[in-house]
Amino acid sequence: MTSTDLNTFVTFAYLASAVIYLIAFVAARSKSQLMQWAFRLVVAICAVHGASILYRWYESYELGVGHAPLSNLYESLVFFAWTIVVALLVVRTAFHADFVIVAGLPIAFIIMASTFLIDSSIRPLIPALQSNWLVAHVVTCFLGYAGFTASFIAAVMFLLALTSPHVAQHLPPSKLLDEIVYRSVVIGFSLLSVGIITGAAWADHAWGSYWSWDPKETWSLITWMVYAAFLHARLARGWSGHRTAVLSVVGFLCVLFTYFGVNYLPGLHSYF
Amino acid sequence: MDVSTSGHRTSETRASFWDFFDRTFTSIRLAIFLLFALAIASILGTVIPQEITFQQLRQAQETLYGRLALILDLHQVYRSWWFLLLLVLLCLNLGGCLRKRIPAILADWSGKRFKETFILTMEETRPVEAIKSLVSDAVSGVMHSPPRIEGTADEWRFDWTRHRIHLIGFPLIHLAIIIVLLGALVGLLFGFKGAIQIREGSTGSRYARIPSGQPAVLPFEIALDKFELSHYPSGEPKEYRSEVRLIQNGQEVYKGAIRVNHPLTYDGISLFQSDYKLVGVKGVALSLEGPDGSSHELVVAPGVETALPKGDVKIRLAALDPGSSLRGAWIDVTIEHGKDAPQTVRIFQKDAKPTRIGDYEVRFKSYQPLYASGLQIGYDPGAYIVWLGCIMLMAGFVVTLFTNYRRVRVQITRVGPHKTRVKVSGSSRRMRQEFRETLEKTTKGAIASA
Numbered sequence: 001m002t003s004t005d006l007n008t009f010v011t012f013a014y015l016a017s018a019v020i021y022l023i024a025f026v027a028a029r030s031k032s033q034l035m036q037w038a039f040r041l042v043v044a045i046c047a048v049h050g051a052s053i054l055y056r057w058y059e060s061y062e063l064g065v066g067h068a069p070l071s072n073l074y075e076s077l078v079f080f081a082w083t084i085v086v087a088l089l090v091v092r093t094a095f096h097a098d099f100v101i102v103a104g105l106p107i108a109f110i111i112m113a114s115t116f117l118i119d120s121s122i123r124p125l126i127p128a129l130q131s132n133w134l135v136a137h138v139v140t141c142f143l144g145y146a147g148f149t150a151s152f153i154a155a156v157m158f159l160l161a162l163t164s165p166h167v168a169q170h171l172p173p174s175k176l177l178d179e180i181v182y183r184s185v186v187i188g189f190s191l192l193s194v195g196i197i198t199g200a201a202w203a204d205h206a207w208g209s210y211w212s213w214d215p216k217e218t219w220s221l222i223t224w225m226v227y228a229a230f231l232h233a234r235l236a237r238g239w240s241g242h243r244t245a246v247l248s249v250v251g252f253l254c255v256l257f258t259y260f261g262v263n264y265l266p267g268l269h270s271y272f
Numbered sequence: 273m274d275v276s277t278s279g280h281r282t283s284e285t286r287a288s289f290w291d292f293f294d295r296t297f298t299s300i301r302l303a304i305f306l307l308f309a310l311a312i313a314s315i316l317g318t319v320i321p322q323e324i325t326f327q328q329l330r331q332a333q334e335t336l337y338g339r340l341a342l343i344l345d346l347h348q349v350y351r352s353w354w355f356l357l358l359l360v361l362l363c364l365n366l367g368g369c370l371r372k373r374i375p376a377i378l379a380d381w382s383g384k385r386f387k388e389t390f391i392l393t394m395e396e397t398r399p400v401e402a403i404k405s406l407v408s409d410a411v412s413g414v415m416h417s418p419p420r421i422e423g424t425a426d427e428w429r430f431d432w433t434r435h436r437i438h439l440i441g442f443p444l445i446h447l448a449i450i451i452v453l454l455g456a457l458v459g460l461l462f463g464f465k466g467a468i469q470i471r472e473g474s475t476g477s478r479y480a481r482i483p484s485g486q487p488a489v490l491p492f493e494i495a496l497d498k499f500e501l502s503h504y505p506s507g508e509p510k511e512y513r514s515e516v517r518l519i520q521n522g523q524e525v526y527k528g529a530i531r532v533n534h535p536l537t538y539d540g541i542s543l544f545q546s547d548y549k550l551v552g553v554k555g556v557a558l559s560l561e562g563p564d565g566s567s568h569e570l571v572v573a574p575g576v577e578t579a580l581p582k583g584d585v586k587i588r589l590a591a592l593d594p595g596s597s598l599r600g601a602w603i604d605v606t607i608e609h610g611k612d613a614p615q616t617v618r619i620f621q622k623d624a625k626p627t628r629i630g631d632y633e634v635r636f637k638s639y640q641p642l643y644a645s646g647l648q649i650g651y652d653p654g655a656y657i658v659w660l661g662c663i664m665l666m667a668g669f670v671v672t673l674f675t676n677y678r679r680v681r682v683q684i685t686r687v688g689p690h691k692t693r694v695k696v697s698g699s700s701r702r703m704r705q706e707f708r709e710t711l712e713k714t715t716k717g718a719i720a721s722a
Contacts, residue, residue: 065504123506123508124504124506124508124510126508126509127509127510127511127512127531127532127533127545128532128533130532130533131533186673187673190669190673193665193666193669194666194669197662197665197666200658200662201659201662204655205533205535206532206533206535206544207544207546207648207650208465208535208542208544208648208649208650208652209465209650209652210652210655210658211456213317213322213350215318218314218317218318219314219318221314222311222314222315225307225308225310225311225314226307226308226311228307229303229304229307229308229311232300232303232304232307233304236300236303237300237301237304262318
């Protein structure tokens, strides 16, 4: 069994657990037995997912090209999905909001399923990526993205709750969602900052300039500025509720563009 | 009279200008506007082509929109006057906000200021002495530290402060951004970047500045002894490696290799492996089969006339294509045979049949490529300032995220013969609600336990 097979299993396990979670959510009151078990199931799948990433690392050494499994689009998508699930579990534990997992798991499933469409073979590391900075840079960036994803999920639920009281009664209380939107951005923003700084340090070391306005760099800075505006609006201007929720959605669109859209523009990150 | 009036007016104008300046640059609204403006400007830079040629520049000048685009520097957004202006405004804004907030931060730090976020008041019938130590011990448990105590017979005041270091988070983060931008400015003014291409076996010190393209000269010469290109078995590139010596005033001062991700730094100037180019061949290997069945291998260097083992046939390499056509690499060989007019034949590496030259059946076996290594040159005295800013920024985030400035003041006052008032006021930068609830539970529990 290869890590790719394991990822296929994980993908459908996420889908199955999302369905179980939804059934638990619809059929029973919160804190029910079924919900507890659904949560444990997601934790277990997430652990398998993490193990699969480590196993791929080991496999790459077996092939003699040993490198961290963060070197191409396939590997980054698998890692991104994992960080999202970890973020969902953290949010669920910190805020007791099971619905965040119900809403977030399909996103993890879609990301994992999209990896079926792309080349999953383990390739050797091209010279530009042969650096110790790779792991620090990619891990911090993706953890930051995961924080923003959690914020986005809560923001969408917040905005949905505004549409009608019928919808709102099935969602967590708006005050809680608002808090999740904000706290996730605080974590994501700090991690993205560290991700940009490690990226700049790497660029300085490898290409002799810590900032060269490469499209990916620029878009990560744009994302950073949008979330910086979010934090200032919230902390200093007292924005909250739907206004910060909209900002969180805008920020997340920037994250998506930084991750995927930029690949259609030329630049140093074209291999991602 | 006139003089004093005009003097008065000047100071008034100055004051109102200062007021305006102060109001503008201490505004968070401006900060949010600048962040969005910079974000939109950055987007423009990623969608409008940034490196344009001189010809495109000339063409652009012929249309109205083109001229407008040039005035607005839309072909170099990140170096345009208005982008720099936005950055300068951001710095002023950051400075303004720091100036506005620092007095309050200092007052908090010294303990002179106490802005409580909640006050709880409880009434008791027992005397002050009976409950004072109970309450103070309980709150000390929550605050993980002993209080500062002031008191008289009728009123006692206990003060706790926790994680005062949290207060430096805000100035650290905002100062860090100013320092990063200052570092970038230093780099812009005193640093340079360039690109140089050196052929294997030759030296070079003249390079082209990036992005202006102006020629410049390094304070040392780079001698490229060897350029190596290695591949993985799957064909992907594994390593580019330039073996270089640096020569200054005729003396070798450095010898080493430059690889991708492994630059060389000498005299503050860093050299980075960037790309390579095939510029020629060192030699072409031919296999020769004689009429008697003997086989030879002959290496022909470019520009050198080489004689075949037997006979009076001489060959010379006229041209080489490393393999741009479907039939693979080819060479043109000029053949001189006695007094006959020279004749040129083209030999493909993939030819099924050998080519006849003189008495020999000749095949083109392989060629040894001659590379030019493309190096990037970088010198940036501002980088250290930028790294200082980055470290401050990360330290600021750690302090802000992992500490929480909290203060509690408990005042226990005798207000009547059988009446004691316990007033608990507190403040917390984060988790306010939770902190308030904990304190309320703790103090009420302490009083009830007496």
